[in-house]
Amino acid sequence: MESQIRHRLVLIPPPFQGHITPMLQLATILHSKGFSITIAHTHFNSPDPSNYPNFNFIPFFDALSNTQISSKNFIDITSTLNTKCVSSLKELLIHEITKLTHEKIVCIIYDGLLYFIDSLAKELKLPSIVFRTTSATNLLTYHACAELQSKGYLPLQDSKSCDLVPELNLLRFKDLPIFNSTNPDDFLQNITKTLSITPLGVSLEDSSLNQLQHLYKISLFPIGPLHMIANDPNNNSNKTLQESHNCISWLNNQARNSVLYVSLGSIASWEEKELTEVAGGLSNSRQKFLWVIRPETVNDVSAWSESLSEDVKEGMAARGCVVKWAPQNEVLAHEAVGGFWSHCGWNSTLESLCEGVPIICQPYFGDQRVNARLLSHVWKVGLEWCNVIEKDEIERVVRRLMVDQEGEEMRQRAMKLKHVIGQAVTGSSSDSLNGLVKCILSVNI
Ligand code: UDX
Numbered sequence: 283m284e285s286q287i288r289h290r291l292v293l294i295p296p297p298f299q300g301h302i303t304p305m306l307q308l309a310t311i312l313h314s315k316g317f318s319i320t321i322a323h324t325h326f327n328s329p330d331p332s333n334y335p336n337f338n339f340i341p342f343f344d345a346l347s348n349t350q351i352s353s354k355n356f357i358d359i360t361s362t363l364n365t366k367c368v369s370s371l372k373e374l375l376i377h378e379i380t381k382l383t384h385e386k387i388v389c390i391i392y393d394g395l396l397y398f399i400d401s402l403a404k405e406l407k408l409p410s411i412v413f414r415t416t417s418a419t420n421l422l423t424y425h426a427c428a429e430l431q432s433k434g435y436l437p438l439q440d441s442k443s444c445d446l447v448p449e450l451n452l453l454r455f456k457d458l459p460i461f462n463s464t465n466p467d468d469f470l471q472n473i474t475k476t477l478s479i480t481p482l483g484v485s486l487e488d489s490s491l492n493q494l495q496h497l498y499k500i501s502l503f504p505i506g507p508l509h510m511i512a513n514d515p516n517n518n519s520n521k522t523l524q525e526s527h528n529c530i531s532w533l534n535n536q537a538r539n540s541v542l543y544v545s546l547g548s549i550a551s552w553e554e555k556e557l558t559e560v561a562g563g564l565s566n567s568r569q570k571f572l573w574v575i576r577p578e579t580v581n582d583v584s585a586w587s588e589s590l591s592e593d594v595k596e597g598m599a600a601r602g603c604v605v606k607w608a609p610q611n612e613v614l615a616h617e618a619v620g621g622f623w624s625h626c627g628w629n630s631t632l633e634s635l636c637e638g639v640p641i642i643c644q645p646y647f648g649d650q651r652v653n654a655r656l657l658s659h660v661w662k663v664g665l666e667w668c669n670v671i672e673k674d675e676i677e678r679v680v681r682r683l684m685v686d687q688e689g690e691e692m693r694q695r696a697m698k699l700k701h702v703i704g705q706a707v708t709g710s711s712s713d714s715l716n717g718l719v720k721c722i723l724s725v726n727i
Contacts (some may be wrong), residue, residue: 288385289723290318292375293413294392294399296363297327297344298356299548300627301393304415307508308391309337315719318385322374324363326351340378343370354549354578356647364398372402379406389722409725416628418490418504419656420649423459425497426450436460457655459648485706486635486661486699503718507632509611510707511715526605529572530612533603536570539620539693542684543613543639545574547627550646554580556671561590563676565597569684572603572613614639620693621683626653626664635663638700640692642683644669663696665689 291312295305306329309319319337323329324344331339345366350358379387390410392399403410414421426449430436443455491504505511533541544564546552552560557580564571580586590598598604610630613619614637623642624630631653634641641664643654657664665688667679683689 288318289388290385292320292322292387292390294322296393296395297324300629301415302329303629304508307512310512310514340374342374360395368398375406416649418487418494420652422490422493453655457651459652485702503714505711505714507636510636525607525609529603529605529608533616533618536618538617541570541572541618542621542680543572543619544623546625547630550625551579559671559673562594562673565594566677567680569680570601574608575604577606626650628653635699636703638697640696642679663692
């Protein structure tokens with residue numbers, strides 16, 4: 283950097299693993315480009331500073347009640363952060379600005395969920411950039427939702443409708459990332475800002491990116507998949523859950539492409555009754571499986587395991603490996619893994635695509651439905667199924683992916699996509715990253 287004064291970036295993630303992880307990956311990448319890094323974060327679900335000795339971590343008061351924290355309600359938490367954290371974050375940022383002597387905060391990079399930071403940054407006269415942790419196609423749906431709202435279609439009469447949304451071509455009404463309580467205006471606020479970056483499945487989303495650019499005339503810096511660029515082993519670590527590396531030794535003893543990896547990310551979960559059906563379906567499929575059951579999913583895992591029927595217990599013991607939290611990137615990269623049963627969070631989607639692993643799509647909420655549609659309908663590396671959590675249905679869908687020709691063809695397509703993504707990382711994504719660095723410096727020099 284030319285200036286004597288060092289350039290510091292403040293990055294602000296919301297307290298969700300699926301958002302913290304890519305934000306820390308971006309921070310790692312920008313640090314390697316010479317920027318000093320501060321991470322401003324909530325007390326709830328705070329990242330572990332010991333994994334990032336080069337970063338400065340500063341917590342701000344998040345105004346979340348214990349009930350909100352234990353409920354893990356995504357919408358409720360996001361809404362509280364946007365309405366009740368303005369003054370605590372403002373105070374913190376002013377303190378940071380005044381205490382720096384040989385450094386200058388050159389830009390705030392905040393997650394698109396925290397849209398209140400837009401006006402705060404303006405008030406503090408700091409340039410800001412919105413960081414998007416979802417697909418470009420998902421961003422386009424916000425535009426469509428605004429259109430639908432202006433035409434009086436929202437709230438949707440039939441949220442399970444398979445009719446195509448006219449503005450979106452490939453997506454059906456049932457794929458829209460609409461929460462009943464969501465005001466699309468909130469989501470739209472930031473999209474019209476001049477700068478935005480997204481960890482996109484780069485070349486896989488060219489058409490959506492072009493449409494976004496055309497609609498909003500914004501500068502987009504499609505960089506990613508970030509975990510491939512950041513190459514940081516700590517990125518997926520979960521402060522509260524010990525990662526199980528035993529599962530890698532278990533995978534080492536399994537045949538190539540023989541294992542189904544089952545995980546619903548950090549928020550979605552099955553109810554106890556569904557869990558029993560999943561155990562039955564996995565066991566009856568007679569396929570090997572590595573299954574993440576986060577502790578909060580079930581009150582007492584041992585009591586639940588004991589309650590399973592003898593044949594399911596036997597199937598689990600003979601063919602399954604159950605962990606609380608897996609080193610997901612390492613798991614997906616393992617040659618024994620031939621399929622992923624996923625909720626289709628954007629991180630899991632990208633991580634799977636990068637390793638050429640096809641997916642059984644079981645989306646829960648928000649962008650997961652859009653990602654599932656992209657996987658199954660556009661890239662054709664995902665199985666859309668009825669999502670009925672019933673053991674016979676599960677047995678069938680698992681065998682479709684792991685045993686049938688249909689699954690084998692998906693695995694082959696997924697390997698081709700892996701190659702395409704690998705090329706984009708060193709090509710268009712790398713150009714975007716350089717463009718982003720130039721852009722941050724140009725608004726400040
Ligand atoms: C949330 C939203 O739900 C998702 O829709 C949005 O796209 C991002 O934010 P989450 O549900 O946690 O994320 O899913 P996902 O995006 O897949 O992120 C989960 C992360 O946790 C992934 O990076 C995954 O590698 C990691 N993980 C999950 C592990 O490292 N180990 C596990 O056992 C489970």
